[in-house]
Amino acid sequence: MILIISGTNRPNSITLKVAKLYQQLLTAREQASEILDLQDLPLDFASPNLYKRELYSQEFLALRERVAAVQKIVFIVPEYNCSYPGVLKAFIDGLEYPDALRRKKGALVGLSTGGQGGNIALSHLTDVLHYCGLHLLAQKPRFPYIHKHMQEGQFTNALYRQLLEEQIEEFLSF
Amino acid sequence: MILIISGTNRPNSITLKVAKLYQQLLTAREQASEILDLQDLPLDFASPNLYKRELYSQEFLALRERVAAVQKIVFIVPEYNCSYPGVLKAFIDGLEYPDALRRKKGALVGLSTGGQGGNIALSHLTDVLHYCGLHLLAQKPRFPYIHKHMQEGQFTNALYRQLLEEQIEEFLSF
Amino acid sequence: MILIISGTNRPNSITLKVAKLYQQLLTAREQASEILDLQDLPLDFASPNLYKRELYSQEFLALRERVAAVQKIVFIVPEYNCSYPGVLKAFIDGLEYPDALRRKKGALVGLSTGGQGGNIALSHLTDVLHYCGLHLLAQKPRFPYIHKHMQEGQFTNALYRQLLEEQIEEFLSF
Amino acid sequence: MILIISGTNRPNSITLKVAKLYQQLLTAREQASEILDLQDLPLDFASPNLYKRELYSQEFLALRERVAAVQKIVFIVPEYNCSYPGVLKAFIDGLEYPDALRRKKGALVGLSTGGQGGNIALSHLTDVLHYCGLHLLAQKPRFPYIHKHMQEGQFTNALYRQLLEEQIEEFLSF
Numbered sequence: 001m002i003l004i005i006s007g008t009n010r011p012n013s014i015t016l017k018v019a020k021l022y023q024q025l026l027t028a029r030e031q032a033s034e035i036l037d038l039q040d041l042p043l044d045f046a047s048p049n050l051y052k053r054e055l056y057s058q059e060f061l062a063l064r065e066r067v068a069a070v071q072k073i074v075f076i077v078p079e080y081n082c083s084y085p086g087v088l089k090a091f092i093d094g095l096e097y098p099d100a101l102r103r104k105k106g107a108l109v110g111l112s113t114g115g116q117g118g119n120i121a122l123s124h125l126t127d128v129l130h131y132c133g134l135h136l137l138a139q140k141p142r143f144p145y146i147h148k149h150m151q152e153g154q155f156t157n158a159l160y161r162q163l164l165e166e167q168i169e170e171f172l173s174f
Numbered sequence: 175m176i177l178i179i180s181g182t183n184r185p186n187s188i189t190l191k192v193a194k195l196y197q198q199l200l201t202a203r204e205q206a207s208e209i210l211d212l213q214d215l216p217l218d219f220a221s222p223n224l225y226k227r228e229l230y231s232q233e234f235l236a237l238r239e240r241v242a243a244v245q246k247i248v249f250i251v252p253e254y255n256c257s258y259p260g261v262l263k264a265f266i267d268g269l270e271y272p273d274a275l276r277r278k279k280g281a282l283v284g285l286s287t288g289g290q291g292g293n294i295a296l297s298h299l300t301d302v303l304h305y306c307g308l309h310l311l312a313q314k315p316r317f318p319y320i321h322k323h324m325q326e327g328q329f330t331n332a333l334y335r336q337l338l339e340e341q342i343e344e345f346l347s348f
Numbered sequence: 349m350i351l352i353i354s355g356t357n358r359p360n361s362i363t364l365k366v367a368k369l370y371q372q373l374l375t376a377r378e379q380a381s382e383i384l385d386l387q388d389l390p391l392d393f394a395s396p397n398l399y400k401r402e403l404y405s406q407e408f409l410a411l412r413e414r415v416a417a418v419q420k421i422v423f424i425v426p427e428y429n430c431s432y433p434g435v436l437k438a439f440i441d442g443l444e445y446p447d448a449l450r451r452k453k454g455a456l457v458g459l460s461t462g463g464q465g466g467n468i469a470l471s472h473l474t475d476v477l478h479y480c481g482l483h484l485l486a487q488k489p490r491f492p493y494i495h496k497h498m499q500e501g502q503f504t505n506a507l508y509r510q511l512l513e514e515q516i517e518e519f520l521s522f
Numbered sequence: 523m524i525l526i527i528s529g530t531n532r533p534n535s536i537t538l539k540v541a542k543l544y545q546q547l548l549t550a551r552e553q554a555s556e557i558l559d560l561q562d563l564p565l566d567f568a569s570p571n572l573y574k575r576e577l578y579s580q581e582f583l584a585l586r587e588r589v590a591a592v593q594k595i596v597f598i599v600p601e602y603n604c605s606y607p608g609v610l611k612a613f614i615d616g617l618e619y620p621d622a623l624r625r626k627k628g629a630l631v632g633l634s635t636g637g638q639g640g641n642i643a644l645s646h647l648t649d650v651l652h653y654c655g656l657h658l659l660a661q662k663p664r665f666p667y668i669h670k671h672m673q674e675g676q677f678t679n680a681l682y683r684q685l686l687e688e689q690i691e692e693f694l695s696f
Contacts, residue, residue: 010225039222046220046261048213051184081271082305083298086264087220093260102660103692115492120467123649124257124298130648130660131256135696138624138652144463170625174657276486277518289666294641297475304474304486309522312450312478318637344451348483358573387570394568394609396561399532429619430653431646434612435568441608472605472646479604 002026002033002171003070007077007088009038014146015078017153018111022074024153025168036066038087046090053096060094067100072171073134074107077125079118084125092128102133107171109164110142117142137174139167176200176207176345177244181251181262183212188320189252191327192285196248198327199342210240212261220264227270234268241274246345247308248281251299253292258299266302276307281345283338284316291316311348313341350374350381350519351418355425355436357386362494363426365501366459370422372501373516384414386435394438401444408442415448420519421482422455425473427466432473440476450481455519457512458490465490485522487515524548524555524693525592529599529610531560536668537600539675540633544596546675547690558588560609568612575618582616589622594693595656596629599647601640606647614650624655629693631686632664639664659696661689 004026006019019035026033042059049055056064067073077084095101106129110118122140129136141163143149149157155164178200180193193209200207216233223229230238241247251258269275280303284292296314303310315337317323323331329338352374354367367383374381390407397403404412415421425432443449454477458466470488477484489511491497497505503512526548528541541557548555564581571577578586589595599606617623628651632640644662651658663685665671671679677686 009220009222011222043221044217046183046264047217048183048185050261080267081263081302083263083302086260086262086267087224088260089255089257089263090220090260093254097255116464116467119464120301120471123468123471123645124301126648126652127294127298127645128255128257130658130662133660135660136652136658138655138657140652290638290641293638294645297471297642297645300474300478301471304484304488307486309486310478310484312481312483314478357568357570359570391569392565394531394612395565396531396533398609428615429611429650431611431650434608434610434615435572436608437603437605437611438568438608441602445603468649472649475642475646476603476605 001070002031002072002074003066004033004035004074004076006035006037007075008085009041009087011039013078014111014150015076017150018109018146019076021153021155022076022109022164025164029168029172031172034066036063038091041087041091045094046087050090050094064095064100067095072105074109074171075125076109076111077118077121079110079112079114079116079121082120084121089128092132098133100132101129104134105174106134107137107167108140109167110140111146112144113147115144117144137167137171139170141167175244176205176246176248177240178207178209178248178250180209180211181249182259183215183261185213187252188285188324189250191324192283192320193250195327195329196250196283196338199338203342203346205346208240210237212265215265219268220261224264224268238269238274241269246279248283248345249299250283250285251292251295253284253286253288253290253295256294258295263302266306272307274306275303278308279348280308281311281341282314283341284314285320286318287321289318291318311341311345313344315341349418350379350420350422351414352381352383352422352424354383354385355423356433357389357435359387361426362459362498363424365498366457366494367424369501369503370424370457370512373512377516377520379520382414384411386439389435389439393442394435398438398442412443412448415443420453422457422519423473424457424459425466425469427458427460427462427464427469430468432469437476440480446481448480449477452482453522454482455485455515456488457515458488459494460492461495463492465492485515485519487518489515523592524553524594524596525588526555526557526596526598528557528559529597530607531563531609533561535600536633536672537598539672540631540668541598543675543677544598544631544686547686551690551694553694556588558585560613563613567616568609572612572616586617586622589617594627596631596693597647598631598633599640599643601632601634601636601638601643604642606643611650614654620655622654623651626656627696628656629659629689630662631689632662633668634666635669637666639666659689659693661692663689
């Protein structure tokens, strides 16, 4: 089972569309997967309660449990202000350390409506996830100007499709 | 007027204590300042509404306005999972881009209960704030094992005091 | 006097062409400048002697002296393997610490034949130069696919020209 | 066979001592290994010839060949100016891209005489090596104030020993 984390709680995000495409491609290879959509976070998850496990809501505990239950995780990461979304980091700040991620395997995908494709965002997230003990695939495809290269949930750009397929291929045997 | 952002909403944080110490040192130099405490964020500020300005609450708008109103900003940044707190980044994600920070001056202070003192956190935040157009002081003091070096709101470590004073000296003429 | 460091010793580099363009634009604003071309480094500067000042050649000492003599420095930085050129860093490793750069002002320009424009290279260099005490302009223009956007020493892309002019404008009053 | 790259050409470096210790610990586990010492680089390897493979000396080609021949590589990385040594990066800039490192496995060790232990250096190197396609172990032990914690080629600090042993344990099955 692979968990695909859609890395923002922004409504109607392209990030969630890419997460769904990722799942589709995994299904085509008969690999089971689930999407964890940050829109499902409780509205007040990033309140001061974030730092006290005993104050977590059932909803938040359920999301944490989904991370705890898997061995392989893909992060779909939109670029916000030249880094990952604060909300994604706040979610990671609320995971159990170090058991949530340690010695597991991860893969990162970056996207942006601008020209970077989230490469600095992925660099920052790599620091965070390595610290948490998650081994990451070297291959981190980036998709700049993503809004110009998706239609009806599919990439319209052949190179983008290829990069995603190559990562999946590599991640399945990682 | 210098705005000091206490970079976490964790209750009883050392971060807020360092923010207060910073303010004290500025006052001793007759420099006016204010603390923006992230504990004052609305509990649900990091909900999906974060991405729609027209949905902001009065409380959130008031905090944004305090950033908009100043020309110099100090960030007191605790290290969470080898980076800045997700909540601090979510707050920055909710600021007006690019007017909130562009062409203003900033200074960063890092702290941790571990041995890094937030140096990777400050590196990440530098990427974010440079992207937002904030000019940063090169000098970024870091305070590892901070809990062992503060008592009753003061640094008990002479080197820590000196580093903070040197930054303030430099920032006042930056 | 502004020193423009052409950040590679690769022969016939676009980096040097951009350095010359930068100088031209400064001259048009009646700002004196000089180019420090890393091709002028002694061939063996990165030998084990790099770590012993008393073993430096006259040529290397002369290049160091040019950095020591100025208060404002621009780095033109090509992207090599997702970072700055090793040679540029080796040159910085050979500068006098901390007097060479401390409390001076710097500006960074990134370029690449690929799609990143050196943004991670500039992030790394920012860490290095901040450590050395150089205050950096927040604005760091990046020029991806640079070989497609220069002809006869000029940018053929209007946006690239504008970004460079804006940085210069800002740097002159920094 | 594991290749241990001693990441500086500085004479009498602690880096090389740590490389030898690493080898010793591998030998104790009956794991074959070799040290690639950057002091063996030709004195002028970082000259303009670095960018033209057909101009490489036999000595440089032999060092490149040693990287090409292995599937697992450990980098022992001293911190120079808040990053990796320029010389280490220049060596990487001279490797064959992407065949030298792609789809291989790597592990990083950081050290410094200051208090950081090279954590930003390892972050930068991670960006570079991921770009080159090298999968890295999440665990990256850092050894600050290294000169105070080594004697006669051994760590005198029990925690340092443990961190190194844990990395080796993990790397052997990575």
